[in-house]
Amino acid sequence: MSLSIADVPNAVREVKVELHKKSKVLEQTYTEMTASIQAEVDEIKALKAQGKSIIPELDYQAVLHNQVSEEQKALIRKRGCVVIRNTFPRAQAEQWSERIGEYLISNGYYDTPDKGLDKYFSSLQAGKPQIFSVYWSKPQMEARQSENLAQARRFLNRLWTYQSDEVGTVFDPDRECLYADRTRRREPGDNSLGLKPHIDGGSVERWLDRNGFWKVYRHLLEGNWQAYDPFDAAYRTETEEIPSPAVCSMFRTYQGWTALTPQGPSDGTLQLVPIARAMGWMYLRALQPDVPEEDLCSAIAGRALLCSPQWHGLLLDALTSIPLMQPGDSIWWHPDVIHAVEDEHKGQGYSNVIYIGAAPYCEKNVKYLAKQAQAFQKGESAPDFAPEHYELNYHDRATAADLTELGKKQMGLMAW
Template sequence: GTLPPAFATLVRDRGCVILRNVVPTAQATAWETSLKSYTTRHRSVGGFPVDNPQNWSLWWTPAQVQIRSHPRVLAAMRCVSQLWHVDDPTLPIDMDAQVVYPDRFRIRYPSKGAEYTLPAHLDSGGIERWECAANRENFAKIFQGEWEGWDGWRADARLEARSDLYGVNAACSCWRCMQGWLSLSETGTGEGTLRLLPSLKASVAYIMLRPLFDDEGGWSDGEATFPGSEPGNTQFFPSKEWHAALQMEKSIVGIPPVRPGDYVFWHCDLVHEVDRFHPGTRDSSVVYNACNPLTPYNLQSLLRVREAFKKAAVPPDFALYEIVKEHEGQHEDHGARRDNILSSEGLQAMGLEPYDVDAPGLTEGQRKMRKMANEALGFGTAAEDD
């Protein structure tokens, strides 16, 4: 389905949305039970924090593979992906098709300590937001002094954008147009969960222009610096010191309460963080699962991810975690099996079935992209599909 037009306009302005009851409560709760059981059986896989793992170094449990391929999960991803638009219908961008980007899950326990913290940040690029030419094109309206006219939902200029120009081992090599997670538990506001700065256009414009101004807000005629970013770190960290006008102590707010089966999404350029504390009474459990449209860049990611799936191996973007002493590929009960993929669309997203090039309503660019993907995945050449 699609979001009602007035509501979609509000979501584009805020940069975030919660879809309620995407999967039944009983199913979401069963997945949480399955994940907890898996971590109990395989404690040595570890995670973060090291002495009390809550963000587990696991990517291919049965529950995770099932969630990524569940028809209602994929329908929700397709729904929010329609918030984006492509002006040039000939470009090889398919916002209706997904590729799997395997991420981890979090089971955060109630605690008075701040051992699990993630300060305000942006993913998908640090210094790359200024250094990458495609990113500069994407933010061109802002740099031209017309920030009110910047369209953060136009996908065209994202096609060639790169979030990692320095080849680090823990960088995202996939364009996640909407980051997101599926809730597996009942979690209240402030109970060890997500916090967002729900003002997309103004916050992005300020962050992108900040290097051009001095600390007093005047035009800087010296050499630009880029506070919050450093080469080799693909996350950007705004701070109260360097980005005072964001007023993050007020502007970043906790998300509303969520229940098992709710799906939380936020724009790839939205500032977000995690509660320092979890004062609640039960675990806060989520499975990270972003929207990853079919593009040439994401296709290259899918080719690598498919090979990792076949071996139940650590995904390439998480190679840093190969130092752990135990991997899923060593487990007889890992979930990297075709039987755990619950839909044909899920098989396509995992690179195990060809994308449908004859689906009604495809643009020239979508059909081109699907043919390109099928050829790269070994399902026949583009010429044979014509």
């Protein structure tokens, strides 16, 4: 489903009037939730000062053998993110890194002029990122369809509330729909990839979509911020997005990537604001009287949702670099979690990853698979991304013959 709005500023003005009529307690709700978020920010700052870990970490074997405690699960839901160590063997991840590099070089990717079609991060970065618009290399497909990843995603999906009396079953946590994304290969010394803190998965539509997003944030609009649970899946598969390259039209339970090289703080890698409820606070922030009536704290249609110093400084105090990652480790974050990329890679080696998130089986995601399967078979860019189509004539590109039975099911090429 997609949302089409001709005059966004006017639509924002109208929806603010409507929401304030709908809820007379938005200012009070915001004030109360601010105090709660401030306490969480202070907790994170105190842990940092003590040199303690902020982002939860698990070992893949603990996930595989159901040895994750309820306390650990609760912390993941609170922080909205988790590192899973040894998701893949180190040697396998390192081999994937080498093979992707060979795939790019042998097919002349570096010699192809940049088509400049992807504007999604245009308001967040100063230069062109070292993210490569290839989707169908064999290493990418091998990683996506692996049983290791399937087990990890089943565990992660089950941290959500995916069934309720209110809406029934929202998604199947044990079946996955593969979402093809790109790969990052960041050179030491690179200072072009830095991305300001932001959230994907929708910007202005979070306030303008009356049928989907309003229901996602229903508790906030009713003045009951304590009941807001970012891991409640109710209505999240019914949201409508404004189409734009790199705006995800699938429902993802997590964004994520798998490390192909060692990388950590100062290596030009990921930073997170590890507060799962932060988007709920940002939602209320945009509806306060000091924000211009046609504005939603600088949100731009079809772009990433910026977490700005002007409007969201409270949250930025909790911005945290991820811990040192080794090849084969994976990191996962809730789609509403604020994330950024360090401005400069100050390390010694490449900072390489394959972007792989989690998109469980549901009607919304199955519809996307049909379009994605066509792109896969033709070698075109994945449907959510700019139609750059670098891989049309690439040799050694993955085909259906390279898919396992699980991979074919996850790609929608075989029935579950």
